[in-house]
Amino acid sequence: MPNRHVSKSEFKAKALELFRQVESSGDRLIVTNHGRPTLEVRPYRDDAQGPLEILRGSHLRYENPTDPVGEDDWEAVK
Numbered sequence: 001m002p003n004r005h006v007s008k009s010e011f012k013a014k015a016l017e018l019f020r021q022v023e024s025s026g027d028r029l030i031v032t033n034h035g036r037p038t039l040e041v042r043p044y045r046d047d048a049q050g051p052l053e054i055l056r057g058s059h060l061r062y063e064n065p066t067d068p069v070g071e072d073d074w075e076a077v078k
Helices: 008-025 051-055
Strands: 004-007 029-033 036-041
């Protein structure tokens, strides 16, 4: 039952029951206002990462890291 849609009035009447369904199934619930999606209720996932995990794999590989760097090698100078 992924992406189930319910109206605001149904959500108000059955909020606790709907929360339990979202928690147990892991599926999202879309709350609509006059048929237009307005809110999304989904299970919380702690995806917090430390700064080192965020940067992991984002660095460039330097073939000769001890070679001197010239003025032409800097992006800011160009």
